[in-house]
Amino acid sequence: MPHSFPVRVYYEDTDLAGIVYYANYLKFIERARSEWVRSLGVDQARLRAEEGIVFAVRRVEADYLKPARFDDELSVSTAVAGVTGARIVLDQTVTRAGERLFQAQVTLVCLTEAGAAVRLPAELRGKLAPALH
Template identity: 65%
Template sequence: MHHFPIRVYYEDTDLAGIVYYANYLKFIERARSEWLRDMGIDQSALKRDAGLVFVVRRVEADYLAPARFDDLLTVQSRLHELGNARITMCQKVMRQDRVLFSAVVTLVCINDAGRPVRLPAELVRLMGDASPACN
């Protein structure tokens, strides 16, 4: 499981002082990028050298409790399923031990033409084993 810290800034909040719902998607996007980086996967090089990028195909999200200005959050990310061209991730935004937001995100690897392509074998090797269920 990968952990990524996030501090809630004023710009992340709405008029009520809670995190604006769309910003959770930004938080989990940053965490996925850092998860890949920590595994040694350089997304810029992947695009430049192989013409491959990851795009979000589907997000299933649950907003469970609000985060507020100045909260220190942690995004937990783990691989749930690895297909030929698809990656499914389970992600949670936590404040200490409390889950505030959870999502199951499906990503697809595409080429420069926008077509799904098989994940390179080296990426599959680096990503390792998937977890059987999102909890």
């Protein structure tokens, strides 16, 4: 089941045309990913402090389908598309009243704080396995 995160469009999110500035969709999906990880019971600060592991975005493939505007109520859904040893691939979609506005596939990698690739902790892989869609 995809995780859902609500977002309200504020004036600061828009451009001169009154629509959401394209880069702000990346902020919206970042917030949704953080809340998705939290909903899995993963404490990213603890993971970094105790195991020296962090997540980084390796790749984003995005499609801008329709504009969102000031004061729109949006929903960002996050679903697991795939998991490998050190990667998580997510499908993220931004909708307004069920209408798809933006979609992205995001690849996250698991790294040491020094930037070297490292396998996902077994506990985290176990939490992700049931989420595969």
